[in-house]
Amino acid sequence: MYAFLSTLAFVVCGASVRATSLMYTLRAGVRISSGGTVIIRSVRAKMTVPFCASLCGATCGAFQVSSMTDECVTFSERFHTKGIELTSDPEWTLGYSQSSVSDGDWTLAFRAQTGLNAYVYKTWVSDGTHHDSPEEAGDFPQVCLRLVDYGSCDRYFRSQILDNWEKIQEVRFSMVKSGAEVAYAVFNGTGTDRESWFHPSRIMSSSWQPGVTTDTLTRPEIKGYCGGTGTACRRFKLYGASLGCPKEWAYTVTIDAPYDACVDQGHWPTAGDPAQDFPVFLYSQSGRGGLGESAEYPLIQRADVMAVWVKFAWPPANK
Numbered sequence: 001m002y003a004f005l006s007t008l009a010f011v012v013c014g015a016s017v018r019a020t021s022l023m024y025t026l027r028a029g030v031r032i033s034s035g036g037t038v039i040i041r042s043v044r045a046k047m048t049v050p051f052c053a054s055l056c057g058a059t060c061g062a063f064q065v066s067s068m069t070d071e072c073v074t075f076s077e078r079f080h081t082k083g084i085e086l087t088s089d090p091e092w093t094l095g096y097s098q099s100s101v102s103d104g105d106w107t108l109a110f111r112a113q114t115g116l117n118a119y120v121y122k123t124w125v126s127d128g129t130h131h132d133s134p135e136e137a138g139d140f141p142q143v144c145l146r147l148v149d150y151g152s153c154d155r156y157f158r159s160q161i162l163d164n165w166e167k168i169q170e171v172r173f174s175m176v177k178s179g180a181e182v183a184y185a186v187f188n189g190t191g192t193d194r195e196s197w198f199h200p201s202r203i204m205s206s207s208w209q210p211g212v213t214t215d216t217l218t219r220p221e222i223k224g225y226c227g228g229t230g231t232a233c234r235r236f237k238l239y240g241a242s243l244g245c246p247k248e249w250a251y252t253v254t255i256d257a258p259y260d261a262c263v264d265q266g267h268w269p270t271a272g273d274p275a276q277d278f279p280v281f282l283y284s285q286s287g288r289g290g291l292g293e294s295a296e297y298p299l300i301q302r303a304d305v306m307a308v309w310v311k312f313a314w315p316p317a318n319k
């Protein structure tokens with residue numbers, strides 16, 4: 001469904017605008033009502049969205065324009081920063097800079113790729129790494145934002161959203177293989193932080209339903225378990241009981257180190273070779289996926305890309 005992002009996309013509700021090489025997404029009928037730090041407030045006849053966007057500049061996170069009063073207000077915060085209150089108001093259009101990739105209402109927050117020999121969780125928690133900041137967005141390789149033809153990508157994408165986990169309504173965890181989404185789960189993001197959303201009790205829809213929400217899973221966490229060399233480092237876990245390597249099963253698990261005891265002992269036949277190429281993203285095609293050689297389920301598969309998308313909560317539209 002989300003497999004054809006070939007370029008930077010900036011369209012929400014059919015509107016987008018580019019100003020001074022920054023890009024903004026527009027949302028009609030919404031304004032920031034409190035909590036924002038105003039940089040500029042300007043009124044002039046026939047105020048336009050592009051003109052207001054041009055006032056927003058490099059350090060600005062959001063702006064809003066009133067069609068009634070010809071007013072432009074720019075703010076230093078991004079609209080989903082903690083403390084910002086939004087309200088629906090048909091007079092105003094809100095513009096905001098955020099992650100550089102969106103697809104409909106979904107915004108890309110994180111993208112990792114197999115075989116890059118870089119730690120996924122370490123990147124996930126590396127506060128301050130923002131590949132979508134105005135300073136960095138221009139230099140970030142486009143190929144590492146793509147969900148097709150990504151073979152030459154050499155790094156992960158981490159949005160500032162991970163450090164501003166506010167107003168998140170839903171989170172889509174997505175596994176991509178050969179340019180197509182092969183498994184996913186959508187989680188209820190309301191009231192979560194950047195790790196707590198990942199729990200089976202929050203799954204609203206998934207290619208792994210119904211089992212993923214009814215099975216008892218072992219520590220279903222992003223952080224998971226990570227031991228030293230010779231043990232295992234497993235993240236983003238929706239994983240069954242500890243039955244011993246040959247019999248284990250999962251819906252998904254990320255091997256996030258160049259070793260994994262079960263793989264290294266030859267018990268997980270489809271898990272690749274983390275020593276050569278980690279991380280390894282494993283997913284079941286439907287139902288439980290067998291990790292071990294004597295698991296009772298169809299064997300788990302390897303994905304190329306793991307992507308996390310978010311959908312923001314907006315005030316309800318005025319009736």
Ligand SMILES: *[C@@H]1O[C@H](CO)[C@@H](O)[C@H](O)[C@H]1NC(C)=O
Pocket residue numbers: 188189190191
């Ligand atoms: C999402 O979670 C919140 C908080 O737990 C809850 O109030 C809300 O009803 C949930 N939404 C859906 C659609 O399940």
